[in-house]
Amino acid sequence: MQTQSTSIPSGLTGAIQRVLVVDDSRAQLKMVETMVRRWGYEVMTADSGHQALEIVRRTPPDLILSDWMMPGMTGLEFCRHFRSLSQNGYGYFILLTSKSEKGDIAKGLDAGADDFLTKPVNAHELRARIKAGERIVSMERQLSEKNRQVSDALEELREIHTAIDNDLRQARTIQQSLVPERICEVLTSRVSLLLRPCGHVGGDLVGVFKPGFGRLGLYSIDVSGHGITSAMVTARVAGYLSSTFPEQNVALERRFDRFYAMREPAETAQMLNQRLAADPGVEEYLTMAYVAADLASGRMRMVQAGHSPPLLLRADGSHDFIGDGGLPIGLVDEVSYDQHDFQLQSGDRLLLYSDGFTEAVMKNGEMLGDDGLVEIFRESARTGSGPDLLEDMFWRLTQQMESAAKLGDDVSAALLEYDVLRDARA
Known part of the structure; x- marks a missing residue:
């Protein structure tokens, strides 16, 4: 299936703007895509883990909704590959599954999933989970921005310290010259x-x-x-x-x-x-x-x-x-x-x-x-x-x-x- 996307509606300022939906079921894929687009998000779709991996390499999404059970590459395997990629920002990952055993949930968390949603998908619950993810992504981006500011400040301080250190070394040489003999x-x-x-x-x-x-x-x-x-x-x-x-x-x-x-x-x-x-x-x-x-x-x-x-x-x-x-x-x-x-x-x-x-x-x-x-x-x-x-x-x-x-x-x-x-x- 080809990737589909819509333009970002004006006024959309949330931390999550681009959502990738992955499911091998055309009906499930279309249903989730329609709901998410209706809420004002840009939507990309993939019908397999391999196709989804190609998409995230080109255009990293803010949030991923992926089915767990898919042929070729499961949602769990896709999640592991996604987390191994080098990314500038954090991507929130929700696994769609009919699994509810604690062992399965532990496997999902270990693979890098952030949340789980039981199929069939309920629209109100899905929107609530996306909003929860948005809060997490927003905090992560704020933290990343603060870290960037701190890193920039530290780099500036490093440059200042180097300049001062060089000046002091020169001052030491001058002071030593006061005792020529x-x-x-x-x-x-x-x-x-x-x-x-x-x-x-x-x-x-x-x-x-x-x-x-x-x-x-x-x-x-x-x-x-x-x-x-x-x-x-x-x-x-x-x-x-x-x-x-x-x-x-x-x-x-x-x-x-x-x-x-x-x-x-x-x-x-x-x-x-x-x-x-x-x-x-x-x-x-x-x-x-x-x-x-x-x-x-x-x-x-x-x-x-x-x-x-x-x-x-x-x-x-x-x-x-x-x-x-x-x-x-x-x-x-x-x-x-x-x-x-x-x-x-x-x-x-x-x-x-x-x-x-x-x-x-x-x-x-x-x-x-x-x-x-x-x-x-x-x-x-x-x-x-x-x-x-x-x-x-x-x-x-x-x-x-x-x-x-x-x-x-x-x-x-x-x-x-x-x-x-x-x-x-x-």
Whole structure:
């Protein structure tokens, strides 16, 4: 039998518009077709499962009314084939049958049928079953549309996330460039730097600048907070302590138009505080430990502005924490800072570090603390030097941490090994 169809009546807006009727009985097929068309649906017909399968491949229906018992391909087999097809939307399937045994109904449901209608077909019951199917199809299409919208939104978020991730990776590269030298040697001393942000970018900064023969500026900075805002502040502060452009470095002052001399660390901290406190819209503050070193004599001048106290490991194995606190920079408009002077001896090691070390949570639930820092510093100093020493400290830290895979805070350090290259250069 040829496929028959009628145009969709104007005003038909239901979820079900196209109905396929399948029956090997011409009389039954004509009767069901007439009823369904009268209710305003577009109708397609087939007198066998094979013909119906060809139709649904070309023009997927919204609802199928199929006889169960048909020669060649039963309605049950047709239903299985129909469900195996890849379709954009859901097709509601009603089996017309004289079967009423629970086992038969279970077979129909297992094949993919949604509903059953007992023959001979009652017009009122058929229309009610179609309306029930319409509600199901409508909900399915609404759900599919919502899923599509969610998928589109997720794809858009994925694209946004990729763009942000790329920007952050580039920002990380830029921030890493703020520490161009990870190791440098001045006279017979060596400086090494470590910077490990907990995210793409962070609020820690370490650095060194060399204004003249045997002179060294060494600093460790920790900006409040994490992420992009903190990283932007570190970029600004890096410009204030530039190793490339001494005229922009607040720790230096021009003398006799011939050379740059180092300001007192307390004065440097005060100037930085004035600049940050005067910046409108910047709510972040920072802690800092800054050392102005004379490597020819071993004299150190240091300011501690709310930062972790530098750790001095003497060549004889003893240690000291230097400093007594001080206010962070950028927190208060007018503030003065105390300065600490001390002397290094050959083989001494001075460590400036952020609280990402001491406040890291260990596997026992406690923070590493000052004692833990001294222990890993000593252990690493026994077997290594320079950047290898700092890398070993970081490795030991992560091995003891509660979650080694994810840092809870930025970790950074600046290490000055005083007069350790004397024998190598003798």
